[in-house]
Amino acid sequence: MSDTPAPKFLGANTALPASPEEAELDYVPNPRKGQLYMVRFAAPEFTSLCPVTGQPDFAHLVIDYAPGETIVESKSLKLFLGSFRNHCGFHEDVTVGIGQRLFDEMNPQWLRIGGYWYPRGGIPIDVFWQSGAPPEGLWLPDQGVSSYRGRG
Amino acid sequence: MSDTPAPKFLGANTALPASPEEAELDYVPNPRKGQLYMVRFAAPEFTSLCPVTGQPDFAHLVIDYAPGETIVESKSLKLFLGSFRNHCGFHEDVTVGIGQRLFDEMNPQWLRIGGYWYPRGGIPIDVFWQSGAPPEGLWLPDQGVSSYRGRG
Amino acid sequence: MSDTPAPKFLGANTALPASPEEAELDYVPNPRKGQLYMVRFAAPEFTSLCPVTGQPDFAHLVIDYAPGETIVESKSLKLFLGSFRNHCGFHEDVTVGIGQRLFDEMNPQWLRIGGYWYPRGGIPIDVFWQSGAPPEGLWLPDQGVSSYRGRG
Amino acid sequence: MSDTPAPKFLGANTALPASPEEAELDYVPNPRKGQLYMVRFAAPEFTSLCPVTGQPDFAHLVIDYAPGETIVESKSLKLFLGSFRNHCGFHEDVTVGIGQRLFDEMNPQWLRIGGYWYPRGGIPIDVFWQSGAPPEGLWLPDQGVSSYRGRG
Amino acid sequence: MSDTPAPKFLGANTALPASPEEAELDYVPNPRKGQLYMVRFAAPEFTSLCPVTGQPDFAHLVIDYAPGETIVESKSLKLFLGSFRNHCGFHEDVTVGIGQRLFDEMNPQWLRIGGYWYPRGGIPIDVFWQSGAPPEGLWLPDQGVSSYRGRG
Amino acid sequence: MSDTPAPKFLGANTALPASPEEAELDYVPNPRKGQLYMVRFAAPEFTSLCPVTGQPDFAHLVIDYAPGETIVESKSLKLFLGSFRNHCGFHEDVTVGIGQRLFDEMNPQWLRIGGYWYPRGGIPIDVFWQSGAPPEGLWLPDQGVSSYRGRG
Amino acid sequence: MSDTPAPKFLGANTALPASPEEAELDYVPNPRKGQLYMVRFAAPEFTSLCPVTGQPDFAHLVIDYAPGETIVESKSLKLFLGSFRNHCGFHEDVTVGIGQRLFDEMNPQWLRIGGYWYPRGGIPIDVFWQSGAPPEGLWLPDQGVSSYRGRG
Amino acid sequence: MSDTPAPKFLGANTALPASPEEAELDYVPNPRKGQLYMVRFAAPEFTSLCPVTGQPDFAHLVIDYAPGETIVESKSLKLFLGSFRNHCGFHEDVTVGIGQRLFDEMNPQWLRIGGYWYPRGGIPIDVFWQSGAPPEGLWLPDQGVSSYRGRG
């Protein structure tokens, strides 16, 4: 295992960053550089705060991207998402903001994020953002998160 | 079809009663009197009002009963359930109240009601009431309403 | 195949009986007489007529029984169920009636029937009848017909 | 939380508007203006009245849109949808009408609405309207509301 | 409710027509004329007869169309579908025939029908017909009827 | 029923052909000739033999085609599929071979076959063949056979 | 609505309590006192912290109880559950502790809690506690939370 | 691996026995003798022949047993089940017969078999047999085979 790059957080204990601003994402070299492929993260453990009422919000997030020079190490992604625990933001803002930060910092060939928020007032909001039209030849399955259905 | 009892509402147009008090349930002779069997109604189209905020509430109701002398005609049941449209009541009160009224008026051998309410504040309430222990020898399948799961 | 009993209808073309009264059920010797076991028929292709409005009704029926001296041949059962096509009856009456006829004619150790009717006025009716408490030692899985849920 | 825009209804108690005409929708600035993204609302708690019989109708609605200058605040949307409680309209009319009002008032880049109505006479109606062909580069997952299947 | 067009059958009791030829479909003015939208009917209560054996056949039908000048009133559709109860026809013929009659009479912008027939000899037949390529800009979700899978 | 074409096998008892070579498929006139539509058969009762080990193999087959002058009668299809019971062939060979024989003999406008084989060594094989690109304007839903998932 | 008891939190804006110790649960009179019935809350929006690593944990909680003199008001329950956001505790401890606090304070006839925690190290923990054997005659459906299955 | 008992068939190539009579089941010592536990086999690849029509029948079988001195080696079970390929028998007879042979030869503490047959004439038969009441203290989950539902 000697020539494996040493990730910053994987295999170590790291405290949760206090805010998204303090969270550091770890980008490691793409082990299959030159190939066009897609990576998907499903993150059902996400919570932030409502900017108007201060009450907790919860979401299931799914992030898809086509790596360029680097890939994002998943433990650093986990810590970044955890750093929203005390962050206030509207659903639309938080979802698109996570996508844009990853896109701007990592510089992948393409990225999208789906945010599937738990219902408020009986009505959930889902937010879908992508960095642009997907690259030709990229294989792009549906995220397939089931629709909210109420009861019965 | 000449010896079929004439229901009060089935096959006729009837306006929605203005309140549960004004609604009349139609009980017709049990066509299999003397047999112990169970009847189940699933009513996913139920709505009432919150007594504190005045906002609409929605529920999926399932009613099970073992007929005695009579059965309840389903169109009159539909009108009765529709009469809660402008009625204010807590989830626990409305659910148990519907069960008790049917039980007291129809006098079946046994009755139960499950009320599966849509979430408020992210938390749905389900209410389960029965008139007593079920009669021995009654076949009683689960109501099988799926549990609320949030998103993801 | 020479010592196989010759069923009356299986392997032959038979017209649909005009009414339940005209339908003949074919009971053949129980090939495992002396064993306590259960047979289940699922019959999702059932239709009869409403005695008040004359409109078609549809149901999914599931019949469970523990054979005695005979078993019922499934093609004759199919023809019997098909004979309700022009029969008028309330859901409760038709369901329990089918169970009683089979029980009375075949004389099994035990029998039950579940009738899962399509919704009318947004409310489906399910009917559950059994001939008595199941025999001790009989293995009796749930019928597992999913509950009606409306839309969403 | 000081620089968050103050919504008109979120965090306050507001009575249900008496009709769609009286309902006021609250449009707040798009927090990610300039980005092409999609917002989805699922609203399983919808009811109106049949214009012919006066009986209640129920639907599960799903609204998708690509924001322009503004987004619609979800509590005002909830109140707007609740205002149809005493409104009479055909399924096709109500569904398309909700979509058109939102599109005309909010002026998004694009909008669509799916209305999944509960069965009447055993036959549910679904209505699908969109404001035009979706913008190029918009990510547009299926609404994924399951098809009505009757019983069994 | 005074300016609502009066449907021929909705809100009245009407006997089932004896054959498709005798059934009259009721086309009412499109309440959202000029809009391109889609209407879907799911009809799980369909039965006809096999032209060779005379035995009953059952199907789950789903009809999608984009209205032109008129829409079809759903109770008249229900009666039309019920009129096949004593009609003999092959699966392919009945399914496509229903689609063609609706298309020819109603003159919508576009129409399709999916017929999902119950298995015969262990093999179900599904039939898919459309009047032509769908209009550009029409939103057209999958019918999503689950595939037949046998047992297990 | 007098002007219905008489199928060779439907409504008669026919022994299972001993091999695919001996099986005769029955092609009857297309009752909706001139229309572009699709027919789907799902056949979950298929078995053949492994050419290397001689052990039984099982598959779930789904066949889609757009009829030309004729359609294939489903009982003859059932007998043809049953004739593979003692036939040895690799999964890829059997699946594509069935598709090609039907395409070559029936001469439809287009045909495809999906073969979903039961796992061997923990790994199932699925095979997907079509006769060419589908005709323009043909409505072609997914076959929707669920993916193999192991346990858990 | 004048004779409805005024809940402490419902219909008002209340900040999230800083810890479970600071959270106050609101118990209101049981509107159906004297009846034996069950109330179920499903709370999929729950998070606390790991006492060893300090990392966030997530759970789906389901609480069932048979009311005595009082019922718990659901908004106060929501605030109580939200107060665990910065609380450190093992899964077993937190789940049983929530059940015991509600049972000790509310004094219902009976109570149980199921805690379904998200996986750590690929292995989720579920915790099931009840205050004792359920009262005779209480109707007690399964909580029906689906089992964790990994991928595939 | 030296002290592992050598099974007769596992790890070797064995031709399919020509009939159940020729099939030999391999019983190996119970590795946890003295413990009361249950073993379940699911066998979705089963086929035999109809004794009246000679047509193939298919079933999904599930066998549960509590071992005594021996367990049955699964490859020999597979060969035994495969030996029914050219065997004629009624569903009830074949299912109970397989259970009885295993019970009589293996002499387990207890055994049951569920046979879930594919539909014929639209009606599937399920058969449930057990050797007697299950031993006290045996853990016995449902077999959970989903019910047949037709289409839609």
Added chain:
Amino acid sequence: MSDTPAPKFLGANTALPASPEEAELDYVPNPRKGQLYMVRFAAPEFTSLCPVTGQPDFAHLVIDYAPGETIVESKSLKLFLGSFRNHCGFHEDVTVGIGQRLFDEMNPQWLRIGGYWYPRGGIPIDVFWQSGAPPEGLWLPDQGVSSYRGRG
């Protein structure tokens, strides 16, 4: 977090033990001692080797227990399960053996294990063992692992 017992493995990096014999399970004080409750672990990531062929086997394991003086720390459980990676054993032996070791070492009030193994030769084996009849008053939901179904 100072009075939390320090687990041996949680929060540290530990190599996978080479065999079950080398694996050490970490039992920590039961934080709710004196309460009768149940803990469930689902472990879908399990693999061992076949003692006859040496080929890898895979299983989904679910372990339920009622703690006594101690609970088992989940990271040590993960390492223990991982230590079977190069261990050879029959399905029945491995499953019951894991249950017995945990029961003997931890000394809980009660324990059971369900092992759901991936199919071999088309037939999966499930193994169900418990330490004895469950304690009275323990709440014991089904493990709910879905049954193997082959394809289709």
Added chain:
Amino acid sequence: MSDTPAPKFLGANTALPASPEEAELDYVPNPRKGQLYMVRFAAPEFTSLCPVTGQPDFAHLVIDYAPGETIVESKSLKLFLGSFRNHCGFHEDVTVGIGQRLFDEMNPQWLRIGGYWYPRGGIPIDVFWQSGAPPEGLWLPDQGVSSYRGRG
């Protein structure tokens, strides 16, 4: 069976190769050369090691390809996948690497691989790679692996 090509591993016992480098894939002549079709393998029994922590990783893999001159024999594929048991690699690297080796060695017309990895830190990674845009006219159903959803 005399003219069937003799596979290298099928029907024989072969030890698991010690590493991917030692594994030999067996390519046999394409039995339907000249036809454009697709083959899918689902492999839910895959495990490798994390290059940073040395802990086991698990994945569900699905491989799709359009054969050229040869097809890959499935037992050799099974052995190849099993050879990763002691191989260390990142999820992205292993998934794409398997796809590339198969593509380079077998030289099919086209190939793709989906790797659906079990969650680490609550977040699973899926990897999707294809050798290029799919050939025109190839039928290419979704892989349909369900999305990870956490609990509830």
